[in-house]
Each structure stands twice: as structure tokens, then as C-alpha cells.
Amino acid sequence: MPRPKTKPELLDRSQENFKKLTDFIAQIPEKGKHQEFPPGTLNRNIRDVLAHLHHWHLLFLGWYKVGMSGQKPQMPAAGHTWKTTTILNSEIQKKYAATPLTNIEQDLHNSFLALQKIIKAHSEAELFEKKYYGWTGTTSLGAYLVSATSSHYDWGLKLIKKVTRN
Template structure:
């Protein structure tokens, strides 16, 4: 399936990828869950997140925090507050530092708590998406605060695309554990 461009496709892709991610999580062995993520041997994995996330909790918290970004950004702007998606002091050039801060913030969060937080925000994000029309989600220029993109593209990025990222990372970890 390509990147969603309609409300129906967005809801379906987010739901399917979330469900697929949870199926993959359910297949993780005790060894895979207890072995720290380590991708240092793979010279192709150079992005910061390959070093940042050390376990499943870190991935789930990352997804949760990006849901929170989306939810608070939309709520603030709909209430007339001019708020950027990436909160100050961060921006699109420094959001990696923000991700590290999310990671630090949740080092004492349990895997179970992370799963519950993500489950709730996934539902909240899909419920919020349902409140918008197809045009509001996927037509440019509907909301000045979205900039040159569409609101739907933010929903896709925070859900379906991010869930694909999480599954790719989990599969790479699973493969490493079999070596």
C-alpha cells in the first residue's frame, strides 16, 4: 500500500500497521525482549535512532511521544494558539535532540506502561482523525498552521509510517538475536 492520501486509507493503514506491529511484538521471545538492541555492527545503520533505542520500551515510548506531539499541536492550534509541531526549543533541524530527551524522560517507564500509553494515544489519534473531513486532512492550505503540507500527512507520519519504522527496527533486532 502506498502512502495514504485519503481519510479512509489513513485510518486503515494506521490500524493495520498498529495491529501488525502488535503481532510482531507478541512474537518477540524472552531472549529478544531481554537482549539490548545493538546495531553497531551494521555500518548502514547510521541514523541516530539506531544508537538511541536500546529496547522495545524505547520504541513504544518514541511512538507515544510523537502521538503526543500531534495531539497537543492540533489541540493548541484549533484553540487559536499558534504552536509549532516541534516544540521549542527544538526545530526540524534539532528534533533528534528532542527524541533523545523523550528517551531520557522515560528510562524509568516500564515496558507495560509504555504499551498502555501507546495504546491510549493510538486510539486518541485515530479518534481525532475521525473528526476531520477528507478535505481537511488531505487538501493543502486548509489550515494555515500546517504550512505547505497537509494535516493528513502529519497523521500518517505519526501513525502508519512510524509503525513501519518500529517494525523494521524490531525485525533488525530479531535478526541480530539469531546470529
């Protein structure tokens, strides 16, 4: 499915992919929701995948708050560059390792709603015109939102489907 290029596409796809992800997880028996993934994946279970999605929502929300205040946010996170996202993702996995799945599910739902609110608050131009906001660099606010929402939910669903089929 192509990346969203308009506000309605971004809203629809982010909501649709989030629903696909959460509906798929809801149909997994409780025991299966806590099953460890096979070796070779950073995220070791469903909780890890959902925590990863939630934390990247929080990263975006932080960038947005700083950027919209006229400052340049540290992206992707303090002490990291885009080249060190593997290390950042490992830190995220460790941070939430002891958090119960139900807590992560609620946190993810809440951060999802916060991103939906941002999408709805912006015009088409504000979302998809490159360089509209100085803090987004050479890209658009919408491109960051696509990555934090619809594309990321699709990644999470594919990973969970792949490992739960085995």
C-alpha cells in the same frame, strides 16, 4: 507501500500498521522484549521504540490542540526545530528510560486511540487539503497524521525486526 492519500487509506493503514507492530511484539518471548539492541541505535530496546512512538503521538496531540484553538503550535516541540529532531529524540529516549514496557504499551495504545478519534472526526478535505488549517503551514493535517501513525509504525516495526533477527 505508498503513503495514505485518503481518509479511508489513512484509517486502514494506521490501524493495519499498528496491529502489525503490536502483533509482532506480542510474539516475542518476554525475555526478548527486554533485550538491548546492538550498539548504533538511539532506541536501545523495544520499550524505547514504543515510547518514541507514544511521545510523537503526544507531540501531535499538543500541536492539534493548540492549532485547532487558532494558535500556532511550537513544532516539533518547545526549544526545538525540525533540524534538531535528533536531539529531541534523544531527550524522549532518556525521559522514558525508567518506564516499564507494560506502561509504555498501555500509553501507546491510549495515544493511538486518541489519534484514531481525530482521524475519524475529520472530513477528507480537512485531512488532505493542503493549507486547510493555517497551523499546518504548507502541508495538510493528514500528512502530519500519516507521519505520526502509519509511517512511524512501519519505521518501528522495521527497526524491531532488524534488531531482533540478530
